Amino acid sequence: MISIWSRLIDLIAPRACVMCGKRLGISEHVLCGACNLTLPRTNYHQDALENELAKVFWGRIPIEKAAAFFFYQANSPSSNMIYSLKYGNQPELGIELGQIFADECQHSDFFEGIDAIVSVPLARKRVLQRGYNQSDMIAQGVSLVTRLPIIKKAVKRNSFEGSQTQKVRSERNENVEHAFHLLRPDLLQGKHLLLIDDVITTGATITALAKEILKAKDVKISVLSLCHTKGK
Numbered sequence: 001m002i003s004i005w006s007r008l009i010d011l012i013a014p015r016a017c018v019m020c021g022k023r024l025g026i027s028e029h030v031l032c033g034a035c036n037l038t039l040p041r042t043n044y045h046q047d048a049l050e051n052e053l054a055k056v057f058w059g060r061i062p063i064e065k066a067a068a069f070f071f072y073q074a075n076s077p078s079s080n081m082i083y084s085l086k087y088g089n090q091p092e093l094g095i096e097l098g099q100i101f102a103d104e105c106q107h108s109d110f111f112e113g114i115d116a117i118v119s120v121p122l123a124r125k126r127v128l129q130r131g132y133n134q135s136d137m138i139a140q141g142v143s144l145v146t147r148l149p150i151i152k153k154a155v156k157r158n159s160f161e162g163s164q165t166q167k168v169r170s171e172r173n174e175n176v177e178h179a180f181h182l183l184r185p186d187l188l189q190g191k192h193l194l195l196i197d198d199v200i201t202t203g204a205t206i207t208a209l210a211k212e213i214l215k216a217k218d219v220k221i222s223v224l225s226l227c228h229t230k231g232k
């Protein structure tokens with residue numbers, strides 16, 4: 001059912017597809033039907049225990065399930081969309097993509113047994129620069145569909161701008177090994193947590209975050225990402 005209200009909004013403020021820029025139909029969200037069809041979906045959620053993303057973590061952290069919406073391919077329209085989500089001041093894009101993907105995962109048993117969501121924290125400085133944490137937005141979208149609670153402030157991301165880390169900054173590069181700090185193990189204890197990220201490439205970020213989270217007792221970890229960069 002399309003309300004008169006949404007028809008009116010569409011008339012006043014027509015929306016455009018984030019991938020191709022064409023005007024969206026009244027029943028379309030974020031992506032037009034054609035772009036939606038061309039998204040290089042991973043379909044990992046249909047085999048959540050044993051897929052290419054889950055394997056990224058094998059031997060590094062104990063992982064239950066893993067899912068990613070689509071493959072990240074540099075310079076492709078779908079990946080430009082991720083750039084807009086990160087740097088283009090479009091927080092609502094993260095929420096909508098999170099919703100679309102969670103809707104698709106609902107057709108499998110992916111969310112079964114999961115108790116709560118933890119999104120990958122960004123350093124405070126980054127959040128101030130960008131205005132939001134894109135992983136928080138994806139988490140909000142997933143939570144809207146699944147009703148899973150989001151646990152905030154249990155883990156923080158350290159800022160590497162401090163003087164005591166100045167020395168190692170040059171060698172740091174993508175070293176995220178000690179990027180996170182568990183503040184509230186009591187909030188996580190005994191739960192099966194779904195860690196949410198925007199793009200997973202080497203898996204180093206999620207591994208570091210999970211290792212910190214696993215300091216809480218009886219915790220299980222699953223992973224959901226919008227993108228998986230394969231072959232890295």
Ligand SMILES: [Zn+2]
Nearest residue numbers: 017020032035
């Ligand atoms: Zn389109």
